[in-house]
Amino acid sequence: MSNPAPRPDGQGGQAVPDGGGRGFLGKIGARMAPPRPEAAPSIHTREALLLLRNYEESGQGWFWSTDAEGRLTYITQYVAEQMGRTAAALIGASFSDLFLPVDSHGERQRTLPFLLTKQSKFDELPLRSAFEGDRWWAVSGRPHFDGGGRFTGYRGSGTDITQQRQSAEDASRLAMYDSLTGLANRFNISKKLDTTLAAFSQQHRSCAIMLLDLDRFKQVNDTLGHPAGDALLKQVAERLLKIVGDKEMVSRLGGDEFQILLPDVEDRGKLGDMAADIIASLSQPYSVEGSRCIIGASVGVAISPFDGMTSDDLVRNADLALYAAKGNGRGRFRFYSSDLHQSAEDRRALEEDLRDALARGEMELSYQPVVNAKTDTVTGMEALVRWTHPERGPISPSLFIPIAEETNLIWALGEWVLRKATEDAAAWPGQMRVAVNVSPIQFANAELPKIVTHALAASGLPPEQLELEITESVFLGDSAETSHMFKALKAIGVRLALDDFGTGYSSLGYLQSAPFDKIKIDQSFVRGATEPGSRNGAIIAAIVALAEALEMETTAEGIESLDQLDLIRKLNVSHVQGYVYSKPVSNGELLGHAESGSWTIKPTGPARQRNDRFQMFRKVGAIHDNHRYAVVMRNLSATGAFIEGIQDVPLGTQFVIDFGEGQLVTATVRRSKQHQQGIQFETPLVSDGNGGLCTRHRVSPYLIAAAAQQSGGLSLPMFTTTSDWTGK
Ligand code: C2E
Ligand code: MG
Ligand code: MG
Numbered sequence: 001m002s003n004p005a006p007r008p009d010g011q012g013g014q015a016v017p018d019g020g021g022r023g024f025l026g027k028i029g030a031r032m033a034p035p036r037p038e039a040a041p042s043i044h045t046r047e048a049l050l051l052l053r054n055y056e057e058s059g060q061g062w063f064w065s066t067d068a069e070g071r072l073t074y075i076t077q078y079v080a081e082q083m084g085r086t087a088a089a090l091i092g093a094s095f096s097d098l099f100l101p102v103d104s105h106g107e108r109q110r111t112l113p114f115l116l117t118k119q120s121k122f123d124e125l126p127l128r129s130a131f132e133g134d135r136w137w138a139v140s141g142r143p144h145f146d147g148g149g150r151f152t153g154y155r156g157s158g159t160d161i162t163q164q165r166q167s168a169e170d171a172s173r174l175a176m177y178d179s180l181t182g183l184a185n186r187f188n189i190s191k192k193l194d195t196t197l198a199a200f201s202q203q204h205r206s207c208a209i210m211l212l213d214l215d216r217f218k219q220v221n222d223t224l225g226h227p228a229g230d231a232l233l234k235q236v237a238e239r240l241l242k243i244v245g246d247k248e249m250v251s252r253l254g255g256d257e258f259q260i261l262l263p264d265v266e267d268r269g270k271l272g273d274m275a276a277d278i279i280a281s282l283s284q285p286y287s288v289e290g291s292r293c294i295i296g297a298s299v300g301v302a303i304s305p306f307d308g309m310t311s312d313d314l315v316r317n318a319d320l321a322l323y324a325a326k327g328n329g330r331g332r333f334r335f336y337s338s339d340l341h342q343s344a345e346d347r348r349a350l351e352e353d354l355r356d357a358l359a360r361g362e363m364e365l366s367y368q369p370v371v372n373a374k375t376d377t378v379t380g381m382e383a384l385v386r387w388t389h390p391e392r393g394p395i396s397p398s399l400f401i402p403i404a405e406e407t408n409l410i411w412a413l414g415e416w417v418l419r420k421a422t423e424d425a426a427a428w429p430g431q432m433r434v435a436v437n438v439s440p441i442q443f444a445n446a447e448l449p450k451i452v453t454h455a456l457a458a459s460g461l462p463p464e465q466l467e468l469e470i471t472e473s474v475f476l477g478d479s480a481e482t483s484h485m486f487k488a489l490k491a492i493g494v495r496l497a498l499d500d501f502g503t504g505y506s507s508l509g510y511l512q513s514a515p516f517d518k519i520k521i522d523q524s525f526v527r528g529a530t531e532p533g534s535r536n537g538a539i540i541a542a543i544v545a546l547a548e549a550l551e552m553e554t555t556a557e558g559i560e561s562l563d564q565l566d567l568i569r570k571l572n573v574s575h576v577q578g579y580v581y582s583k584p585v586s587n588g589e590l591l592g593h594a595e596s597g598s599w600t601i602k603p604t605g606p607a608r609q610r611n612d613r614f615q616m617f618r619k620v621g622a623i624h625d626n627h628r629y630a631v632v633m634r635n636l637s638a639t640g641a642f643i644e645g646i647q648d649v650p651l652g653t654q655f656v657i658d659f660g661e662g663q664l665v666t667a668t669v670r671r672s673k674q675h676q677q678g679i680q681f682e683t684p685l686v687s688d689g690n691g692g693l694c695t696r697h698r699v700s701p702y703l704i705a706a707a708a709q710q711s712g713g714l715s716l717p718m719f720t721t722t723s724d725w726t727g728k
Contacts, residue, residue, distance in 0.1 A: 083131040099127040181237035189251035193311040206266035208303040211318040214256035215296035215330040269686040269696040275333030298325040299333035333689040366584035378599040380433030383421040422459035430597040435467040449488040463493030523558025563608040580605040621658035640680040662698035
């Protein structure tokens with residue numbers, strides 16, 4: 001059968017395909033007799049042709065046919081126009097040239113020229129138009145053969161599937177990206193992490209992940225509403241992207257949780273800096289729907305291969321680090337280390353024990369003097385809660401207060417502290433004030449003024465002798481409720497102090513908006529002031545000037561050394577609290593000192609603050625010349641340490657100190673006296689996010705495995721263990 005050229009008007013009846021039962025005819029349910037060009041069309045055939053023409057004109061589908069060489073012999077006029085041509089102009093063109101060759105979009109596209117030469121039939125093959133932007137066709141075709149079985153060409157049909165493809169793409173974008181922030185979603189990032197780790201483990205490369213959780217986001221959501229919460233999350237995403245740079249590596253896991261993927265990063269110095277940047281940036285105030293709000297962030301970091309080789313392990317460990325960061329007072333980062341498994345257990349156990357601690361009488365108050373910086377006389381005391389655990393001994397309030405806050409035990413505990421402190425203070429000689437810390441959770445409780453009034457009434461302490469210490473996080477909630485609470489407390493006649501100024505966002509605006517009687521400048525801020533080049537001194541001077549203008553007192557917290565005290569006095573800070581005057585003491589001890597009705601303390605302490613040294617008793621390895629010595633580290637700073645355990649080591653001796661978990665650092669002996677050596681590290685340690693130190697880099701498990709293989713053992717038997725000095 002020959003294929004006469006169709007008429008340019010698209011009515012070449014002869015070339016209309018029969019669709020092999022599935023194409024166009026199958027769709028409209030018509031049956032067509034085999035075309036016979038030499039005979040006049042019957043009424044039935046004419047009717048069918050008319051229907052076909054209507055169908056073509058409706059734009060719902062189109063037809064095509066080719067000769068045995070794959071050249072077009074027919075194409076619906078409408079689709080030719082869509083391609084910016086006429087049907088006539090396309091006749092003779094290669095059918096496969098109408099479509100783009102294979103690209104990343106469609107695997108199956110590769111098969112069109114192949115299918116045509118193989119003379120196979122095909123159904124709904126998705127093909128991208130070569131002529132118009134992003135237009136897609138689903139094309140079907142049937143090969144045709146003459147009576148002698150000779151291939152004569154193709155007949156087929158096509159439909160426009162551009163829209164379906166777009167919605168499929170949208171759906172897959174939805175499946176991969178978070179619709180609120182546009183960041184990768186949990187599914188996307190975990191797939192990425194899986195593939196990255198699989199590839200990297202073969203190439204012995206490292207990859208870090210950060211898990212991030214917003215602090216106090218729930219408060220914003222609850223007080224300002226969900227649309228405000230959503231707007232806030234968008235801004236958080238923008239700030240994260242600014243710091244991380246690579247959009248594909250930042251994801252929102254859901255709620256207020258984010259994850260960042262950092263391929264080829266293992267330097268804990270860099271990671272710590274980045275985590276600190278992220279926390280600082282996310283802690284800056286936000287403006288959402290006309291309201292100002294502040295949140296914070298905590299970050300947990302885990303690095304492959306050191307902290308896990310599979311994505312499950314790595315994520316679980318980063319999560320553990322995040323949990324520890326939050327437990328440590330929030331607004332912090334924390335690197336994963338294996339002892340966190342134990343601390344997570346401990347924390348859960350502590351939570352249990354804390355429930356009964358009050359009832360079992362394990363809580364006590366100790367009091368730290370607040371001293372007039374000019375006269376050295378004690379003007380008041382800060383009540384600090386102490387928990388002595390029956391098995392574990394004293395537990396720091398920095399550890400258990402956050403647990404109490406999370407579990408709502410803070411209400412009972414806070415009320416007990418208020419009652420006990422006012423009761424004790426009422427019995428103190430003179431007019432010494434007592435300061436009580438009030439958690440933001442207590443502050444958000446409408447009952448607080450009543451609890452305070454009851455405590456004062458029960459103890460008989462005059463309200464002006466009670467000072468409530470509040471941190472700036474109380475300003476994060478609803479501002480109407482906050483100012484209502486301030487008014488209610490002031491109406492009782494108690495004093496209010498802003499605690500820990502200089503640790504959070506520290507807006508001087510708070511000082512104007514709330515009726516504070518005192519600002520307490522945080523220890524970290526004062527410490528910073530003694531460092532060369534620091535601007536903290538100037539800022540403290542400004543705060544003091546503002547406080548004086550507003551008739552507020554100022555207290556510098558955590559003053560330990562005489563140089564700090566000197567500076568604080570020069571800056572005209574009115575009060576000082578810190579070890580330089582006194583550590584917190586028991587009520588009994590306090591009564592002994594203050595018997596006469598007044599208490600003056602002479603400041604004592606080190607002349608200057610030393611580079612933060614951690615006193616400790618920690619067993620580490622010191623490796624020299626293939627010998628491994630077991631030594632005890634007595635103190636540690638970023639740049640050096642004091643070790644004990646080897647006799648008479650010559651000055652200048654080099655060691656490799658093994659802190660465990662692949663943390664090795666080269667050190668040189670700078671001081672040596674019998675069994676004690678002062679050593680200096682070749683590269684300084686970095687913060688572990690928990691007030692401790694760690695090495696920047698670790699020895700990769702790959703290297704350890706390779707070394708073990710080389711030496712034929714499982715561990716590193718390169719060293720003999722000894723405690724006598726054998727080096728030269
Ligand atoms: P804070 O209110 O800022 O209390 C000052 C903290 O600094 C106390 O730690 C105190 O012992 C410590 N400190 C004072 N002088 C020095 C110094 O010269 N050097 C150093 N290194 N530290 C100094 P503490 O008792 O461990 O309390 C920690 C935090 O726990 C308190 O910080 C406060 O936020 C919270 N806290 C303590 N007691 C209570 C309480 O009864 N209720 C509530 N809600 N929080 C409390
Ligand atoms: Mg305080
Ligand atoms: Mg404080």
